[in-house]
Amino acid sequence: MCGIAGVLDLLGQRSVPEGIVKRMAQALVHRGPDEEGYFRRRGVELASRRLSIVGLADGQQPVANEDQSVSVVFNGELFDYIEQRS
Numbered sequence: 399m400c401g402i403a404g405v406l407d408l409l410g411q412r413s414v415p416e417g418i419v420k421r422m423a424q425a426l427v428h429r430g431p432d433e434e435g436y437f438r439r440r441g442v443e444l445a446s447r448r449l450s451i452v453g454l455a456d457g458q459q460p461v462a463n464e465d466q467s468v469s470v471v472f473n474g475e476l477f478d479y480i481e482q483r484s
Contacts, residue, residue, distance in 0.1 A: 400473045401426030401447035410441030419443040435459040437469045444471040452479070 403422035405414045423434055423445035430447025437444040437460040446459040452475060462469040476482055 400449050401429030402445070402471050402473055403447075404442070404444040404471070407441040413440055414438070414443040419445045423447055433458065435471070437471065444469075446471045451475070452477075 401423070403419055403426060405419055407414075419436065419438075423436070426445075426447045430449045432450040433448040435446045435448070435458055444460060448457065448459065450457070460469045460471045
């Protein structure tokens with residue numbers, strides 16, 4: 399089981415106070431002790447805690463597209479990833 403935390407200002411006018419989301423992620427360390435990742439922009443900050451079961455060498459979050467214009471933190475796993483890959 400992984401953990402996700404974050405703060406969002408829908409108007410994008412306020413910055414998230416420094417350290418708030420880091421402390422939220424630390425409170426979730428029991429949900430994902432293997433790895434942590436952060437995304438921070440004005441008005442939004444996201445954190446992810448990862449419990450590595452499959453794909454131990456990859457799966458770091460947040461995940462971004464090629465030009466870094468879209469980022470996402472998510473919880474999910476494809477258990478049939480071998481079949482889906484082919």
